[in-house]
Amino acid sequence: MAAALIATSTLVAAAACSSAVDELKTSSGERQEGGTLRVGALNDIIPARIFTNSSDSINLLIGSVYDSLIDYPLDELEPQPSLATSWELSEDGTRLSLQLRDDVTFHSGRPFTSKDVEFSIKTWADPVWTVQLQRTAAAITGFDTSDEHAITLTFAHPLSNVFDLLDMLPIIDAESIDQLREGKAFVGTGPFTFDSWSPGAKISFKRNDDYWRGKPALDGIDVSVIPDPQAQVSQLRAHQLDLILGASYRDFESLGKEDRFHVNQWNGAEGQVYVGTNVTNPALSDVRVRRAIAYALDRRRVVDEVFRGAAIPISLPWPDYSPAYDEEADATYEFDLDQAKALVDEAKADGVAIPKLPLTYPSENPIYGAIAQIVQADLAKVGIEVELDPQEQASVIQQLIGAKFPALWILSHGYAHYTPSTLAVSAYPFNADHNASLYVDPEYKEAAEGVWQQKPGAVDPADYAALNEQLLEGSFLLEIAITLPQDASSTEVHDVGQTKRGEPLFYDSYLTR
Amino acid sequence: MTDIAVAEPLVPVPVGPVPGDPAPTRRPGLLHALRHGRGLAGLVLVGAVVLLGVLGPLLAPYGATEQVTGANLVGPSTGHWLGTDELNRDILSRTLYGIRADLVVVFAAVPVGAALGVLLGLVTSWWSVTDVVAQRAFDLLLAFPALILGILLTAFFGPGLLTVGIVIVALEIPVFGRLVRTAVRTVREMPFVEASQVVGAGPLWVLRKHVLPNSLEPLTVQLAVSMSVAVFIEGAMSFLGLGVRPPNPSLGSLIKDGVRLLHDAPFFAVGPLAVVVALVLGLLLISQSLSEARRA
16 A cells, blocks of 8 residues: 555645745745845855755855745654655555656746656766766656656655755756856745856856745845855945855854844754765774774864864764664764774784874864864874865865765765764765765675665664764764754844755845845 | 267266255165154064064063963953963963964075075176066966965975965065066166276176166165065965964964864954954055155
């Protein structure tokens, strides 16, 4: 018997969407129309990486221009209708039928159909786009698009994270994909239309008057690319920006104390900051050295001093509401320099040479620099010398995707707040097939595949325990903390939202200037 | 060749003062300028900074990268005279160590750049072909503003103090090369140079014995100016993240951190800024006093 997860009428679906968006609001007041929201972002967009979920401006673009088939609310993994109004999953979990809205058009005016869903999934399955959920998209092998407003997807095997894919996958316009590649046009069905892009400087969006949920209140959004977080804060204080995405947590803390500003914290869209290790580096190929580093990470200090309390120290990536969360396993690596030193000494005694190791991190964001220096100081105490290697964010992401880090790196990852298999088979640092650590282990792969190839919502908890065991066993990625994303705006900005994907939502936003 | 008919016997022209000439007044030398007024003030300021830098490890209460448990961005106190930074490091200690980075730049990179520039300027400007080539090369280097050149060279060498030094050397070579060229072109027209050539002196001998000594004064003034500019360049490059690499301090990187935390910790940048002001002001006062002494 087919298991219907959610089946709603179009009208009910529309109401549910509004409800879902309402839940994301952070403030409310009398809605006013007009005005252009001025946003500061740290990074520019890179068209070739537009689907990699790897920078604030990319997230903003995807969240503003595109819609997905379903939306997760911030606080749970319960799919809510978006471009898909209802869906039904087969009993064996290998077929999913979705009903699609029939009143949606792309910004070009072309109607949205089931063919666009097929095209979008196939685009994500194409390795050329280096999409993190590429494997999940590629596991969708059949597309029945005989009905323009319905599609049936067939899977190679049950996909426990298929709804994660449908939440993250933006519906792309096939006709303008070449222009998308060149950064000349981004055509979706979302609340704002792409207007212009001046590389390294500004991205502009205009209101989509024909948006299927109704016309947004804002006339448009101007995103200024400002790589210096301090400059973003200064411009917010000087009323040159309305909302900033890239300040340090200390700045957010400071702004939050002033009446003129509002700081949003997005629980449910967590990220994780971590130390990555290239396990093919001779010094790091010994798991004792990697574990020593894990013990030498002063997570509590990082949480208190760098994230100003807006983070949670962890050994495993999962937030406490995740089905894979295990409190005991999460406490595996407490800060213990003696234990770390003992492991290093043991490895050295067995002939493991530990030369000075480069520690790469993005230079634009001072958070990474601060963490890197704390890590460096603590590792020095246990006999591991580290040379800091700050690099541009774009270069760091390139090394992450290409698995090119020479030794250690500090970065953030996401996806642990989704279905656990999404992290294990998709995220660049974890992907059991090919990860940034170059960690290849049949048992880890088996554990990852085990939680992936099951029906959504029906994964055996024992399989999650096995995955956790493998993550700790390999210790190729050393978690520091779950971080709670923040942004800050002037009090003239109202009802900013955030998706679980980390995309700012401005559909409901308005200004009271 | 035309024979010259000598109508009268040649009479040697008397050399040196003759009876009745006014007693020659000696203009104050460059050393004199440094012992008085602005020169002295500049010397004291630069000397103080140099002393702080040299004695830094002895004076600093903490190591340059030492993280003091629990002292997170605390204000000035008896334990931390200039406060601590966001990574619990004593700012006074980091400032004292940071001075050393700037001193290396000022007293090593600038003289190296000056020496190379002088050498190139001297040698190339004597012959017209080498002169043209060298001047166009100098034009090329001078076409880049300091920071653009810094960014360019950082792409090749990576960020760090060595790169800052290379940038400064590259910037100083054309400055000193041009200065020496002007001197060469002026001095080589002088009668005593022509005379030395008549008696068989070669170009290198003339450059070494006549041109270089007569160029030293303007070069000394320029050296002081360039040193003050070098402090700015180090500061600007470190401010942009192209200079000294973390966790090592330099005055520029400390000011960068101080500016970033200006709202939460306005005390942070005071110490490093005061040192930079003292160093730059001191060097400028020295260059001004030398320049005035030269014109006197």
